[in-house]
Amino acid sequence: MMTRNFIQTSGTTVSRKLKYRNLKTSGRYIAASLAIACLVSFSPAAGTTSIFTVPEIAGSVVVSGTGESLTDMASAIQQNTNTLTSESSTLSQIYSMALTALQTSELGLPDGPAELDDSGNLTDPVATTVATVSDYATIGWNAAQTFTTDQGTKTQLASPPIAFNDRWLMDNSEPDDYMPPTHLRLGGSQQFDNVPLFVHNIPYGEGNMGIVEGVYMQSENMRGSIAGVGVGDANGIATYDNFDAVARYTYAGPSSPIFVTTGTAVTAPDGLAHIPTFTTWGATFSNPLPLAWTNWIISHNHTRMMTNELGLSSGSIRTYAGVLTGYDTNSDGLITEIYTDGWRLFLQSAATTNQIPGTTTADDSTPGIDTVWSNFTDPAIMFGVYTKEFGNNVICDLPGPTPNVTPGDVNDPTANANNQSRSCEGIEYDLWDDDQTNNTAYMHGITVAYSGRSNPTLESYDMLLAGGNANMLELDGEWYSMNIGSRAFSSGSYGGPAYAAGSQKIVAEFDQSNTPGTTADDRSASHDMRMTIWNTRNSDDTSNTTDFADFTTSLGVQVDGHEDITALTMDGTVQEHIEFNPAAYPNGIALCGQTGCGLAVDIAGNPKLYRDTNILSGKALYFNDANDVVRGYLWGGSDGNMHIVAMPGESTEIEVDASLHVNGAVNATSDSYSGLPASGSSTGDQLYCTDCYSSAGSSSHKGIPVWWNGSAWTDALGVTAEH
Structure with missing residues (x-):
């Protein structure tokens, strides 16, 4: 069909489209008629006197290049002229009727009919309560763009910024089959498009x-x-x-497959069974797939498929899966076979060739049909499924400096050349509290609440921080902000204890019940054991001198206390604990029980004992010299005596460098004269000789102390003891 503009008579100029019928007349016939005119009359250039005149040309003459005679062409030209005259007359009548029915003065008025402007556009928008598009609708249009890529020059064809039910041609001739015609695309559809999308509403109900x-x-x-x-x-x-x-x-949430090809367990549109027989490249069916399923497969490329055929004896997903790559149809257009680039098992990279569901397995286990995730007794293929859900997936990509990067493909032709993006905030939630009256509204930033009815698998989690970033978790609160509040672990705010002496403030605590299972939630049947880190101010600091030297940090156990995890206070019963920088020994450490401390180390590292000390179970207290050599030890014997012992084989002596006062008896070792050591003793050593007597006494009075004078054992007079 051809379109032309023409001028209407009656002095009124209008612009309308006239549709020429596809008659034998065309541009070449009009050109031929002009050629005839040239043959009939020829006028020489100005300044000449010669005139060439042809009185008559026979109608049977064939015009060169047309294959038709002058008579035939003249007849066709006349038919065109008659047709044009008829069309003009008809249009004139229609226009006259329109003018009588609608005056020009009525066009473009409020509540009146719209008119065309000079560009052929309506001066008023079209409004309707219902709009129906039979094929597809587009809004706006973008010109084609050509890029130089790593594969040569590529063109992204012209496309609309907003469209429904229309594919985009990305590249020279390939359709974007990952964007099928059932999609609605809003916003830019090409590189560098700028079509912002805003959604506004005022929620008013449930x-x-x-x-x-x-x-x-x-x-x-x-x-x-x-x-x-x-x-x-x-x-x-x-x-x-x-x-x-x-x-x-x-x-x-979860979704069932679009449809399942299997036996009688599924009611197919044609009422027949469609049991698959698997091959390495796909599957055939016991009956051709019904028309509805066939049409769906044809219009949904790359659909994902799950089978009920087991390929592993263990694992979270044990059945074969595949992606649709093609199909075959019979003479009725029904699918008889589907293709895939391979049946595979998730996370089984070793099993990548010649896998046939129902025939092979990845671990040489016996093939079988899954009955946990489906209930089909025959082999089956489930079309259009997913096995993992993402409620929200946010990706933030920082390629870094790329001044010399090579072009990419048509999807990324610039390949981020000279990228200027320097930082990335994956998700930021700015919670603005403008409450000037204080404590009238509350804010909850992000709540992740697992609502399962039973325990999930051990690899489940509420929040995962993954990757190699410098900081996996950063808590940047104010001095009053509680960093973490949970039953098992809580971290308090950064602000310290009050300035009054004895004020305490918890830094963090780890909580655990003394009972397992659900009984732990019942405080009447359990206790909360709180491993706590807290700070104590030892003396008043009302002048705010920030004296850290009088600030004790303790690590210990509290029992029970607060129920509210946000009330992180010293309200439990303090048990055993360790004090860092104790008041009695600044810059030292003290080891304490429930009611007091017993052992400390002072600023110089000297041990200090607050309390009496017991060395239990006959254990000894060893003494080393300056060279770290053990010289002796002190221990309590089961004989009821205290023992101070030199190391065996040593000549170590116990020396008392101060005066010795003994309230009880002093008992020296006793022996007969013949048993007294003849050498190895030190001058002044004293023993008791059971058969010795003094030179000043009678031999009948035996049993006296004796002393070693360096060469002999003597009595109290210094005379060699008699025996």
């Missing part, structure tokens, strides 16, 4: 009416994904603490 934007990933019916936003009735007000409103509500 459920979906309590949110601004909702994103649901769950069941086939959106009704099953309604937002859990309350309150919606009087009972809710009585049992809940707020009217909730959500700016962005994201919900990720």
